Structures are given as C-alpha cells and as structure tokens.
Amino acid sequence: MSRLNRTTLVVALVLIIIIAGLGIINFTGLDIPFLSWIKNGVYNLLTPVIEYTTGFYNSVQNYWNGIMNIDHLIAENNRLSKEISSYEIENQLNEKYKNENMRLRKLLSFKKRLSFSSIGSRVIAYTSTHWDDRIIIDRGSKDGVEEQMPVITYNGALVGRIEYVGAYSSQVLLCNNLEFVVGGIVSRPTSRAIGLVKGQLNEPRINTMGNISWNKSSEEGDIMVGDTIVTSGLSNNYPKGIPIGEVITVENDNYGLSQKADIKLFMNLKTIEEVLIIKEF
Amino acid sequence: MIIVLALMVQLIIPPDFIFKSVRPDFILIISVVIGLTWGVKYGTGFGFAAGLLQDLFLGGMFGIFTVIKTFTGGLSGFLEGIIFKEKIIYPPVIIFAMTIIHESLVILLSEKLIFTINYYSALKLIILPEAILNAIIGFFIYYLYFKLTHSGGSYYE
Numbered sequence: 001m002s003r004l005n006r007t008t009l010v011v012a013l014v015l016i017i018i019i020a021g022l023g024i025i026n027f028t029g030l031d032i033p034f035l036s037w038i039k040n041g042v043y044n045l046l047t048p049v050i051e052y053t054t055g056f057y058n059s060v061q062n063y064w065n066g067i068m069n070i071d072h073l074i075a076e077n078n079r080l081s082k083e084i085s086s087y088e089i090e091n092q093l094n095e096k097y098k099n100e101n102m103r104l105r106k107l108l109s110f111k112k113r114l115s116f117s118s119i120g121s122r123v124i125a126y127t128s129t130h131w132d133d134r135i136i137i138d139r140g141s142k143d144g145v146e147e148q149m150p151v152i153t154y155n156g157a158l159v160g161r162i163e164y165v166g167a168y169s170s171q172v173l174l175c176n177n178l179e180f181v182v183g184g185i186v187s188r189p190t191s192r193a194i195g196l197v198k199g200q201l202n203e204p205r206i207n208t209m210g211n212i213s214w215n216k217s218s219e220e221g222d223i224m225v226g227d228t229i230v231t232s233g234l235s236n237n238y239p240k241g242i243p244i245g246e247v248i249t250v251e252n253d254n255y256g257l258s259q260k261a262d263i264k265l266f267m268n269l270k271t272i273e274e275v276l277i278i279k280e281f
Numbered sequence: 282m283i284i285v286l287a288l289m290v291q292l293i294i295p296p297d298f299i300f301k302s303v304r305p306d307f308i309l310i311i312s313v314v315i316g317l318t319w320g321v322k323y324g325t326g327f328g329f330a331a332g333l334l335q336d337l338f339l340g341g342m343f344g345i346f347t348v349i350k351t352f353t354g355g356l357s358g359f360l361e362g363i364i365f366k367e368k369i370i371y372p373p374v375i376i377f378a379m380t381i382i383h384e385s386l387v388i389l390l391s392e393k394l395i396f397t398i399n400y401y402s403a404l405k406l407i408i409l410p411e412a413i414l415n416a417i418i419g420f421f422i423y424y425l426y427f428k429l430t431h432s433g434g435s436y437y438e
Contacts, residue, residue, distance in 0.1 A: 008322060015329055019348050042337040046285070054293050125292035130304060130407050131387060131394055136292070178397055270295070 040166065047169040051124045051138055116239065117280040118152075119143060123273055124169065133174040133199070135159075137275060140168045150238045150278045157266035158182070158231065158242045159275050172275070175199060175244065176207060176265060183232035184209050184244055184263070191222040194232050197244055197263060205265050207245060212259040214252070221259060223250055229263050239281035284331045287311045288338065303410040306380065308335055310419045312350055313379050314426050316357030317364070317372055324361070328354020349386045353379045369424055376419035380412035 066073060125136040139145050151159040151172050160180060163173040173180055176199040184197040195212040209229060213221035227247040233240025245263035253260035287307045294304075308331045316324025332350030357379060364371040381404075388394045388403065 011322070012325070015325065015351060018329075019344075019351060039337045042334065046288075046338060049285075050289055050292055053289055057293055126295055127292070129306075129387070130384070130411065131391065179393060 043164075043166045044168065047124070047136065047138075047166060050136070051169070054124045116276075116278045118276040118278050119145070120154075121170075121275050121277055123275065126269075127171075131178075133177040133269075134163065134171045135174065135269075135272065135275075137170055137172060137277075138168065139277060140166045140170050142167055144279060145170050145277055146279075148237055150242065150281075152242055152276050152278065153267060153272060154274055154276060155266070156243060158238075158244045159267050159272065161237065162277065170277075174269065175267060176205065176269075182238055182244070183234045184229040185232040186223050186247075187228045187230045187241075187243075188222075190219070191227070192219040193221060193223040193227075194234070195259075195261070197229065205268065206248070207263045207265055209247075209261045209263050210253060210258065212261065214258050216259070223247060223259065223261055225250060229261075239278065283311060283315075284308070284327070284334055287331065288334055292338075303407070303414050305414045305418050306383070306411065307418075308332075309350065309353060309380060309383055310376055310415055310422055312354040313357040313376050314372065314419065314423050316354045316359075317361055317375065317423070318426065318430060319358070320361040321355055321358035324358025325351055325355035328352070345387060345390050348390065349383055352386070353383050356382070367427075369420065369427065372423040373416040373420040376423075377412045377416040380415045381408055384408040384411065 119139060121137040121139040123135050124138050127134040127136075137151075145162060145165050147162050147165055149162045151161060153159055158175050160172045160174040160177070162170050164171040175182065175197075178199050180199045182197050184195055186193045193212050195209040197207050197209045199207055209223075212223055215221040225247050229244045229247060231238045231240060231242040231244060243266050245265040245267075247261045248264045249262040251260055252258075291307045312324065312328040312331050315327040328350040329347060331354075332347035335346040335350070336344055357375060360375060364375070384403075385400075385408070388398065388400060
C-alpha cells in the first residue's frame with residue numbers, strides 16, 4: 001500500500017470516473033456532441049498522416065520489390081507492350097460492337113440498364129483488431145461519400161459498406177464482419193434461392209448464407225455447390241446483382257426447417273488496394 | 282508520440298503481413314512494456330491514452346479499449362517491482378498473458394461479441410496465436426526499449 005500515495009489515488013479516481021463514463025456511453029449508445037467532435041477531430045487529424053505514411057511504406061515496398069525482380073520486370077514490360085498493341089485493335093472492335101449493341105437495344109425497345117454512379121478510392125489502412133474488420137479509404141464527406149454506401153472491388157465483388165465518414169477518409173465495414181448482413185440470391189437463372197449472407201468469426205474469407213428454403217426441389221431452395229451468390233437487391237441499401245461469393249458447402253439448418261450454405265467470398269482482403277464506392281444506383 | 286506511432290504501425294500493416302490472419306497488437310505490447318519498465322502510474326496512464334486514441338480513431342466499440350488498455354497497462358505496472366528487468370524472458374510471458382486477458386475482456390465487454398462467438402474457438406483460433414505472436418514481437422521491443430532506457434549501465438547501479 002505504500003506505493004499508493006495521494007496523487008496516485010486521485011489520478012486513479014479520475015481515470016475510474018472517465019472509464020465509467022465511457023462505459024455508460026458505450027452501453028447506452030448516448031450521442032454526446034462534444035465527444036463526436038473530439039472523435040472527428042482526432043480522426044481527421046490522423047488520417048492524412050496515415051495516408052502519407054502508407055504511401056511512403058508502399059513506395060519503399062514497391063522499390064524493394066522492383067530491385068528484387070528487375071529481370072522479371074523487363075520481360076514483363078516487353079510482353080505488356082506487345083499486349084497493349086493487340087488490345088488497341090480489340091478496343092476498336094469493342095467500340096464497334098458497343099455501338100451496334102446500343103442500336104439494337106434501341107430497336108428492340110430494351111429498357112436502358114442504369115449504370116452505377118461510383119467513385120474510386122485507395123485503401124490507406126486496416127483496422128487494428130480481430131473483432132471489427134474494417135478498412136480505411138481515402139475518400140470522405142468532401143468527396144460526397146455518405147454512410148451506408150456500398151463498396152465494391154474494381155472487379156465488381158462486394159467489399160462492404162461505408163460505416164463512418166470523416167472529412168477526407170472513411171471506414172468501410174467489410175462483408176466478413178460479424179455485424180454485416182446482406183440479402184443474397186443464387187445467380188443461376190433456374191434458381192430463386194434467397195437468404196441472408198452474414199460474416200463469421202473464424203473464417204475471414206467465408207460467410208454463411210442462412211434462412212434458405214428447406215424445399216430443395218423448389219426454386220426457392222435450389223442451391224448447390226459452385227453457385228454464385230449475388231446481392232438480392234431486396235433492401236434499398238445495395239443494388240441487385242453485385243457478386244458476393246461462391247457456394248462451397250450446403251447443409252440443412254434448424255433441424256431441417258431451412259438450409260445453410262458457406263460462401264467463399266470473392267473479396268480478398270489481401271489484394272484489396274483500391275475500391276469503388278457506389279454513390280447512386 | 283509513441284502512442285501515435287504504435288497506432289500508425291498497427292493501422293498500416295496489412296492483416297496477414299506477419300502471420301496469416303493473426304494480427305499483432307502493437308499498442309498492447311507497448312503499453313505492457315511501458316508498465317513493466319516504469320510502473321503502475323505510467324502503465325495505467327499510457328494504457329489509458331493509447332486505448333482512448335484507439336477508441337476515438339476506430340469508433341467501432343467506443344470506450345472498450347480505453348477500459349481494457351488502462352487495466353492491462355496498470356496490471357503490468359504492478360509487476361514492475363516484482364520481476365527482474367534484466368531477465369528478458371519474463372516480459373514475453375507477461376505479454377502473452379496480457380493478450381489473453383485483453384482479448385477475453387474485449388469479448389466479455391462487447392455486446393455484439395459475447396452473444397455471437399464461441400469463446401473456445403476464439404481462444405484456439407485467434408487469441409492464442411495472437412498471444413504467441415505478441416510475445417515474440419514483445420520480446421524484441423522490450424529488449425530494444427530496455428537497452429535504450431538503461432544504456433548507462435545496470436538498472437541497480
């Protein structure tokens with residue numbers, strides 16, 4: 001007890017009061033403007049520093065990789081130069097087909113498919129805990145980003161949704177997070193199996209799709225290994241048809257009252273460097 | 282400065298940079314090292330500031346890291362006079378134990394985790410591998426920090 005003098009006790013008491021206050025805020029979900037202001041300030045102050053540090057870290061990493069693979073890079077450069085010339089020809093052909101496609105659609109009175117209004121963004125940081133999978137991207141409210149906007153990879157696979165928006169950066173809640181839930185549907189034309197796709201703790205690359213109809217012979221219960229799961233579009237938060245993952249196992253759930261599937265996500269946290277934020281759909 | 286640096290290292294390093302999907306907790310490691318080196322006051326203070334910054338920055342589970350990091354930092358500080366600082370085998374063992382305490386408290390205090398995860402699976406697949414990784418990294422960090430802070434000679438001189 002000799003180590004606990006008066007100052008220590010006062011400091012400990014103050015800390016206990018602050019901690020208790022934070023605990024109450026956390027459990028009751030109180031929104032205190034002053035705390036939000038501090039939080040936004042800290043967030044907006046630190047993200048530019050993190051962004052520059054990440055840029056520096058990536059530059060050093062790329063430079064080092066370049067030195068280590070110089071022969072490979074020269075060979076790849078030659079190969080890509082040749083490929084580019086062939087793509088230019090292909091591009092011209094594609095342009096021709098695109099115009100033809102548009103003309104034919106017009107002729108057949110097809111409803112013009114609305115494209116997403118999106119904005120590209122770079123991943124600048126990853127969250128620091130196992131329990132809350134998020135990434136931080138370099139677009140914020142100044143770029144028109146809002147909470148709940150869906151985020152996809154450049155290949156179109158679902159990454160997650162915007163959870164917190166700062167002035168120049170945002171946090172994305174990844175689709176493998178425990179909190180994340182999205183309506184999924186089998187993309188095979190003969191099936192209409194729908195369910196809720198959720199993140200799970202132990203397998204960061206595998207989500208589960210539950211609440212699928214028990215009746216395997218019906219369209220609603222027709223799900224099999226290898227099927228691609230896309231967003232159902234039943235909620236207003238996500239557009240229909242964004243690829244989520246591929247079914248790897250299907251089993252009965254709730255004593256046979258429904259089916260459950262494991263979905264291997266197309267999104268790979270390892271390779272995500274850039275993402276697209278869907279602003280309007 | 283050390284807190285901001287630890288947070289930045291934590292955020293910049295990709296999740297599987299070191300070992301598969303196991304992420305080290307640099308903020309925890311450093312708060313334990315500070316506690317073991319300088320005692321309860323510094324351990325608690327550092328843990329509090331580091332946890333608060335982590336909470337303010339991440340915002341997912343507001344308040345939780347402030348509480349837990351203050352506790353683990355303070356607890357490490359209590360061991361300051363008990364262990365011999367020159368015996369660098371003890372800090373990794375303490376960091377290992379603190380990681381288990383820290384992650385178990387995160388589960389216990391988080392409403393969304395306590396009802397959704399199986400503690401035994403979490404312990405086997407996440408907490409123990411992280412504790413081992415933290416202990417290994419902590420060994421080097423403690424060694425460097427000890428050399429830097431006690432470069433003038435033996436602590437007991």
